[in-house]
Amino acid sequence: MTDEAWWRHAVCYQVYVRSFADSDGDGIGDLPGITSRLPYLAELGVDAVWITPFYTSPQHDHGYDVADYRDVDPLFGKLADLDTLLEQAHAHGIRVIVDLVPNHTSEDHEWFRAALAAGPGSPERGRYLFRDGPDAVPANTVPANAVPPNTVPPNNWESVFGGSAWARVPDGQWYLHLFDATQPDLDWRNPEVPAMFEDVLRFWLDRGVDGFRIDVAHGLFKEPGLPDQRLTDAEREANLAADLLGPQHPEHEPMWDQPEVHDVYRAWRRILDSYPDDRMAVGEAWTRDAASLARYVRPDELHQSFNFHWLSADWSAPQFAAVITETLAAVALVGGSPTWVLSNHDVIRHVTRYGGGTVGLARARAATMTMLALPGSSYIYQGEELGLEEVDVDRAHWQDPQALTTGKPGRDGCRVPLPWSGDAPPFGFGPGSDQPWIPQPAGWSSLTAEAQAEDAESTLAFYRRALSARRTFATTAGDQVELLDLGAKVLTFRRGPVTAVLNCGTTTVAMPDGTVLLASGPLDDGLPPDTAAWLV
Missing domain, CATH: 2.60.40.1180 (Golgi alpha-mannosidase II)
Structure with missing residues (x-):
């Protein structure tokens, strides 16, 4: 791989497929909708798009609960629609990165259904992390047709979405789900699991995708024996107070960032390198520090990993400077390529994080521009080029399983469908006249892409100027800061x-x-x- 690989200094635009553009009027974005807006993305000046999961799914977590990794959910279209999107994106000079979810499947995946049917101790259950609790007793000591006690979870791990990370099935065993109960974690120590995902990689690479965004890239492996997590009182309080900016990284994390995960990415790198045209992978790895992040981008592993330390920094020159210094020093040790990101579908939009209103928008534009000047790739989230703020979604319209589990506002506020045109909802999001799957604010008429395209001082116009100016130096200014x-x-x-x-x-x-x-x-x-x- 040479320094001229396209991904090293790319601007990648994240498309949250449900909320980008709706082609058929059902209020939910889809693949043909994305294709119809490719000219907009080309004019914006992005080099690539990252599309969130569009695979067959019951949609309990809006596609991050995958039932079939090799097909398109009818909600979003057909495989042929994906092929068309790839063809037309490439014609516009835009690369396409698709989301891969390897930490867990949907409860509707054929493997998990087979695991439930097969019972304790079966090879089918061996693909997941089924365990007995500490109060389990041998089945032969329980009366016929009675369920063994097994009422205590196997350990004290908690789900990212709140509550225990264990769910009990009718026969008494428990399975691990670090996210929603409908998302059982896979056991990556079972050789069937890595073999299946290597086939999935080849399936999409053969169709022409340019890369993969790896969901929960720091997950996959858990500490052998699944020991209890040890938390100090301060760490426990921090977890309770956590917002949407990712894990708090206590000292003991037996469920994250285990050393075996790096062997997976070495195998995947060999597959990616066997294809032409610089196919790549970028990991979503919430790590303790820049040094641990850098391990994911060693020369024989992932090409990039999201740098959430920039996103997590306060509005502070010293904090931004520290992130830049630590990030560049860490990736330099492994010859890696840095990434920078301010918003995505899991966090509060940065206009709101920086104070909201006029001040928040000014700071958001300034932070974006600063980020774009740094070496490496910049990832921007749909709607930030319109200056969208976090929406206070009415509780009656909450969709996020995290919100529904905890009772606190979750990630719905950054996932409200985009306003494209017009004076009232759905603002050109689709051909229908009804509100989309999450209602849009009535006051968004001045923020539509159509309205901002006519205003030389708009945030959209600013983004277009910034991305155009960046192209004049992004690949020639070097990596020294x-x-x-x-x-x-x-x-x-x-x-x-x-x-x-x-x-x-x-x-x-x-x-x-x-x-x-x-x-x-x-x-x-x-x-x-x-x-x-x-x-x-």
């Missing part, structure tokens, strides 16, 4: 011919010498608060 000191509230760095300046303070600051290539907002005898600029 020099941090400069313009004060504690200002993040400044030089990369090749470009100097990026971000003012996180409350007063206007002087800028270094140079010609302004682009700014995230109006300049006023210097760089105002909550504004970024590129100079050459």
Whole structure:
């Protein structure tokens, strides 16, 4: 693989398939809807799209509960629609990355149905993590037709979605589900599991996909013996207070980031490298620090892994600087390629995280522009180019299993379908006149893609300018970043011919010498608060 591989400095646009564009009027986005909007994405200036799961699924977790990894759910179209999308995306110069969910299947997957039917101790159950609880007794000591006691879960692990990570089946055994109970975790120590996923990789690569986003890439393997998790009181309190910015990373995590996972990605890398045109994989790995993240992108493993440390930082120049320094140092040790991301379908939109309203939007634009100046790939989430904020979805319309389990607002607010045109919902999302699967706010008319395309000062226009300007230096400016000191509230760095300046303070600051290539907002005898600029 050479440094010129397309993914090293790409801008990748995440499409949450249910919420991007609806072609048939059922209120749910689909593959033909994505295809119809490819000209929009080409004009935006992205290099690739990452499409969330469109596989056959009962949709308990909106596609992340997969029942068949080799087919398209009728809700989203047909295999032929995927083929058309690939063909037309490539014609627009856009690569296509598809989501792969290897940590767990749906409870409707044929393997799990077979496991339930086969019973304890069977090879079918050996594909998942079925266990007896500590109070289980030998079946031959229980009266005929009675269920063994087995009323205590095998360990104290908790689901990411809340509550115990164990569900009990009618015969008394328990199965592990680190997410929803409808998503049983696979046992990656069973050789049938990696063999199945290697076949799945080849199936989609043969159809022409350019890469894979690996869901829960730090999961897969669990510590042998599945010991109880040891938590301090402080760590337990942090878990209870956790928001939507990912795991809290206590000291003892027997369910995450086990060393055996890296052998899986070495095998997958060999498969990807056997195909032409720089096929790639990017992992969703929530890790403790940049150094542990870098292990996933060693030369013979994944090509990239999402850098959530940038997303998790506060609006703070010192925090941003620390993330940049630690990330670049870590990936340099393994010759890896960094990634940068501010929002996705699992976290609160960054306009809202940065304060919302005018201030939040200004900060979001400035942070995005700063991110785009860094070496490596940038991942942007659908709707951020429109400046969308998190929506306060009425409880009656909650869809997220995390919200339904915990009783707290979940991820629905960042998944509201996009507004494309018009003055009222569904804002051109589909051909129908009804609200889509999550209702849109009535006041979104000024935020539609159509309205913003006519406004040179809109967020959409800003994104188009930023991505166009980025293309002039992204692949030629090199990977070296020099941090400069313009004060504690200002993040400044030089990369090749470009100097990026971000003012996180409350007063206007002087800028270094140079010609302004682009700014995230109006300049006023210097760089105002909550504004970024590129100079050459």
